[in-house]
Amino acid sequence: FFSKPRDFSLPNSSWGPEMMRLYEHYNSQCEAETEGGGKQKGPWRRIPSYNRSLKRKTSFFCVCFSGGVYLSKLIQSKARLFTRSIKEAGAAFEYVLFDNSDAQKCVGILQAGHLLEGPPGFVHGGAIATMIDTVTGAHAAVLSGPVMTANLNINYRSPIPLGSTVLLESSLDKTEGRKTFVSCQVTSSDGATLHTEATALFVSISVRKILD
């Protein structure tokens, strides 16, 4: 696997003005200017996003757990991260995540494409749950290392129009031993409409446990 993997969290031609506006808003805060006019790390960090996480790590797993892992070569070669599995740009999940470690927050900017339809003209509740799991899961992983979702509790407050751009904001509630509790709100891009609220529990796991 020699080619450089594509980072799906970078803008593409399908991103509309709202998606670009929010992207620029957070991306511009990934670097801050020093007093001397130089550059330093800002409060936010863009989280790169690939579609083949297992494939990229296969050689690592083979070295570390040689003989202990069985995944057929066919599955390995075809496996794709669910949210990055549809090739047509703009058709499904167009999103980018930013993390703010000082504020213990993570945001996701989502432009919901036409293949995510649930009720006519609106986004499917399962697609919304998927994105909440993605944003809160990435946030929990940044905070606590390898985790799996143990509980996801969602209240759908108002439907999300298909094609619109929404903001998902994840905040740390607390950590208790292996448990990381986070909350998430999904709002319209101007913040005026609350679409969805959720709480999630992530439990820290060892990578060996997933592979077993």
Ligand SMILES: CCCCCCCCCC(=O)SCCNC(=O)CCNC(=O)[C@H](O)C(C)(C)COP(=O)(O)OP(=O)(O)OC[C@H]1O[C@@H](n2cnc3c(N)ncnc32)[C@H](O)[C@@H]1OP(=O)(O)O
């Ligand atoms: C940058 C890329 C970003 C991509 C992000 C994508 C994120 C996607 C994340 C996922 O979707 S993961 C897939 C969906 N999740 C699963 O398939 C998990 C299935 N469940 C499990 O594998 C296990 O149940 C789990 C690892 C969650 C916990 O099993 P363990 O045996 O490791 O832990 P245990 O059962 O001993 O529980 C540990 C603690 O958590 C608590 N707990 C576990 N499950 C719970 C639950 N459901 N509700 C409440 N508490 C729970 C449990 O009571 C206990 O609390 P205490 O430490 O206080 O005793």
